[in-house]
Structure formats: C-alpha cells, structure tokens
Amino acid sequence: xxxxxxxxxxxxxxxxxxxxxxxxxxxxxxxxxxxxxxxxxxxxxxxxxxxxxxxxxxxxxxxxxxxxxxxxxxxxxxxxxxxxxxxxxxxxxxxxxxxxxxxxxxxxxxxxxxxxxxxxxxxxxx
Numbered sequence: 001x002x003x004x005x006x007x008x009x010x011x012x013x014x015x016x017x018x019x020x021x022x023x024x025x026x027x028x029x030x031x032x033x034x035x036x037x038x039x040x041x042x043x044x045x046x047x048x049x050x051x052x053x054x055x056x057x058x059x060x061x062x063x064x065x066x067x068x069x070x071x072x073x074x075x076x077x078x079x080x081x082x083x084x085x086x087x088x089x090x091x092x093x094x095x096x097x098x099x100x101x102x103x104x105x106x107x108x109x110x111x112x113x114x115x116x117x118x119x120x121x122x123x124x125x126x
C-alpha cells in the first residue's frame with residue numbers, strides 16, 4: 001500500500017551566478033512574489049525562496065546550467081491573464097505565445113532572466 005501524495009511543497013528552478021540578481025528581481029519585483037526567509041544553514045548557498053499560497057518556489061544557483069530552449073516549466077495560475085500580460089510587457093518581459101493550445105485553456109509563456117520557462121494561465125475559478 002502506497003502513501004498518498006498530498007501536494008507540492010516546493011518547486012526548484014536554477015540560475016547561473018551571473019544572472020542571480022536579475023532573476024531574484026524578476027520573481028520579487030516583476031511577478032510580485034513574496035520572498036520568505038531561508039533556513040540559516042542555506043544562506044551561504046545564494047538563491048531565494050518565495051511563497052505562493054501553500055507552495056514555495058526555490059531559486060538556486062547552479063554552475064553551467066542552461067535553460068534557454070528547454071520545455072520543462074512550472075505554471076503560475078493568475079486571476080486575470082490580460083492584466084498579468086500587461087504587467088510583464090511593461091517590465092520588458094517577452095511574451096511567448098502558446099505553441100500547443102489546449103481548448104479552453106488561456107495561457108502564455110515567459111522566461112525568467114535565467115532562462116527558466118514559466119507558463120502563465122488563467123484561473124477559471126476566479
């Protein structure tokens with residue numbers, strides 16, 4: 001008998017050291033995520049942790065990582081897709097259209113400064 005999985009605790013994305021500051025700014029300032037304190041033993045590792053509802057997004061530094069062109073991604077659910085698109089465009093973020101649309105799913109993609117792909121989707125329950 002297996003133990004049921006309840007939910008995600010966190011998702012981790014990586015960035016090279018040279019892009020860490022720009023990527024942290026993207027998550028905190030452009031997307032407006034709330035940074036939360038990291039455990040003391042992790043402070044010397046760089047990066048940042050952000051709270052999104054009950055789930056966290058962890059940003060870690062990794063040497064030699066290249067994310068450009070990768071399709072792996074995470075999805076952020078928003079109440080107003082058009083408003084988020086405007087916010088991102090005003091911040092100079094390139095909007096990537098949905099190349100494989102799904103009927104009834106309103107979404108687009110962006111890349112953070114470290115190249116991580118992010119799906120932005122409309123919350124149909126909002």
